[in-house]
Amino acid sequence: MTKANIREQEAYSVFLEDFRPKRPTFRNIVVAFFTGGMICAVGQGVLSYLLSGSMPEKQAYALTSSVMVFLGAFLTGLGVYDKLGIFAGMGAALPITGLANSVVSPAMEYKREGFVLGVGARMFQVAGPVIVYATLAATIVSLIKLYVF
């Protein structure tokens, strides 16, 4: 490729830049805030309901995440949560409902590859790394807390 050619290509890519949609960062952050906030408010509703009974706090928190995982998985099955994910990005992905979504979505997609290597293996395509690094980080943190401080 000649130098003139390369220069022409560079000019073209600069020219293209004007037509590429800008990443609407501000819009994304606002939408993530409201969506994530709403999901957490729903979780708070579940938690408050459980605590209003005679359930101990620890059990109430655990059951709340269980209910939210169920909701996330169910809405993914219905095809609703994937749309929410496209709309809200991290607002939908960061709550634990998003983790449930990351389990169901690929598992459903790869069902045709069978129940072991399709569903079973793909369930933890994203949740796997999350659990691995959460466990490693928590172990290191706990070791430091236990032996250093």
Add this chain to the structure above:
Amino acid sequence: MAYVKAFLVGGFLCAIAQAAMDLTKANPAIIMVSAVSAGAVLSGLGLYAPLVEVAGAGATIPLPGFGHTLVTGMMEDAAQWGLFGILTGGFKAVSAGLLSAVLFGYLMAVLFNPKG
């Protein structure tokens, strides 16, 4: 009031994650992994428990809460059993979330088919 606090704190955590994703152009999985790890570190520094105190589900439902729950469970058992407590306490604390993810995740993946 509890709902407002949960909304604000939960929303704030998601906004930070979204900002991190947009600014670093990292893919969502990397942001999710960083978020749980950050939660574990904040928990170790004693900063996450007060957040849960204030915001309830607003702090425990987002992924950093998962890291915090792991650390809390490990330290709880470690208080009694030392090193072995770290082995036994972590997954005990997150059992409800993990088991639900496997159980309901499998159930929904078998029952439903991808749309479109």
